[in-house]
Amino acid sequence: MKKISIRTSHPYEVLIERGLLSKCGELIAQVTSSRKAVIVTDDTVGGLYGDIAADSLKKSGFECDTFTFPHGEQSKSLSNLGDIYDFLCKCNITRSDILIALGGGVVGDITGFAAASFLRGIDFVQIPTTLLAQVDSSVGGKTAIDIPGGKNLVGAFKQPLLVICDSDVLKTLPKETLAEGMGECIKYGMIRDEKLFELMESHTLETVDDIMDEMVYSCIDIKRDVVEHDEFDRGERMILNFGHTLGHALEAWHHYTDYAHGCGVAAGMCLITDKLAPQHSERLKKCCEAYKLPTGTDIPMNELLPFCSKDKKNEAKNINYIICNEIGKAEIVKVPFGEFCRLMED
Ligand code: NAD
Ligand code: GLY
Numbered sequence: 001m002k003k004i005s006i007r008t009s010h011p012y013e014v015l016i017e018r019g020l021l022s023k024c025g026e027l028i029a030q031v032t033s034s035r036k037a038v039i040v041t042d043d044t045v046g047g048l049y050g051d052i053a054a055d056s057l058k059k060s061g062f063e064c065d066t067f068t069f070p071h072g073e074q075s076k077s078l079s080n081l082g083d084i085y086d087f088l089c090k091c092n093i094t095r096s097d098i099l100i101a102l103g104g105g106v107v108g109d110i111t112g113f114a115a116a117s118f119l120r121g122i123d124f125v126q127i128p129t130t131l132l133a134q135v136d137s138s139v140g141g142k143t144a145i146d147i148p149g150g151k152n153l154v155g156a157f158k159q160p161l162l163v164i165c166d167s168d169v170l171k172t173l174p175k176e177t178l179a180e181g182m183g184e185c186i187k188y189g190m191i192r193d194e195k196l197f198e199l200m201e202s203h204t205l206e207t208v209d210d211i212m213d214e215m216v217y218s219c220i221d222i223k224r225d226v227v228e229h230d231e232f233d234r235g236e237r238m239i240l241n242f243g244h245t246l247g248h249a250l251e252a253w254h255h256y257t258d259y260a261h262g263c264g265v266a267a268g269m270c271l272i273t274d275k276l277a278p279q280h281s282e283r284l285k286k287c288c289e290a291y292k293l294p295t296g297t298d299i300p301m302n303e304l305l306p307f308c309s310k311d312k313k314n315e316a317k318n319i320n321y322i323i324c325n326e327i328g329k330a331e332i333v334k335v336p337f338g339e340f341c342r343l344m345e346d
Helices: 020-029 043-059 078-090 105-120 131-137 167-172 175-192 194-201 208-229 236-241 244-253 261-276 278-290 301-308 337-345
Strands: 002-006 012-016 036-042 063-069 098-103 123-128 142-147 150-157 162-165 318-326 329-336
Touching (some): 002 208, 012 020, 012 208, 020 043, 020 098, 020 162, 036 078, 043 063, 043 098, 043 167, 063 078, 078 105, 078 142, 098 105, 105 123, 105 131, 105 142, 123 131, 131 167, 167 208, 175 236, 175 261, 175 278, 175 329, 194 278, 208 236, 236 244, 236 318, 236 329, 244 318, 261 278, 261 318, 261 337, 318 337, 329 337
Parallel strands (some): 098 123, 123 162
Antiparallel strands (some): 002 012, 142 150
């Protein structure tokens, strides 16, 4: 089993191995004295893996209930959060009990926020079941829900007690969802690790399972390093947002409905690299194409740029964007928003 220790204000381990889901009970029992758990999951993941997780927890002596909600971003809502709180009350969950997020980033984000806020904070474990959740959202402690004013606008930093990554569960992901996770993996290669980028560019969506554990390990290890230096997102952590400035704009332009985050990241990385580091454009685009990810957009820049001005990374009239002048090295650039628009529209 591969292990990565995350040394944040509340340190924890990420465990990576095929087949770990059916051992989650014994693994969780090693990090908590609690023996009462609530699994939070969505209907798709619950149907596929809920029983395996619950059986394993029960075998290890946990009393276990499950809260299931409809899959999809629309469930990362205040009303669903309220339903989770009500369920925890009904189960008489106390501060010494534990929540288990079994699912993708939607489940992880809302369960993490419920854990951060219920009874002013209880422990939670992440069992991420999408590639995006394994390499990104389950590690680093960002939790959130969406409100009508915007995506992820209400949240908290709350590190999990443990993260369990079982790449076998990724085999049931729709190909498009797997591809979306690859958008984030390619990002890690671009910002920090040319060898990882080479590994990914020598595979495709069809063969990526052969390198899954190695790739997931490398991506999480990069996230570990960044988060350990800047747990609360005050500077360096911003490099994780390579491709996200225009990516978020693309998602927002589509009203967060039919355009996936990972596709936005891929298109965003390609668009900014095309303009500002064109020497790497072809390699980046080829890699995205191998994973069936978009490499640009037909939406005119003048329609996308207004959405960039609402980015959470911005300060006053300036915008912070990330650029990779070498594959494996990222730089944060702060410029007046008008200058960014001129660069991108040029
Ligand atoms: P998701 O959680 O909606 O999962 C995508 C779909 O895949 C869902 O329909 C889900 O039911 C299904 N699914 C999940 N695992 C499956 C499996 N093993 N087999 C079959 N189907 C499965 O989406 P996501 O892409 O995992 O996460 C997106 C969310 O993550 C967004 O809300 C985003 O804001 C958030 N996010 C958070 C962070 C963070 O740092 N906290 C980072 C990146 C993204
Ligand atoms: N997903 C970006 C971050 O964790 O900071």
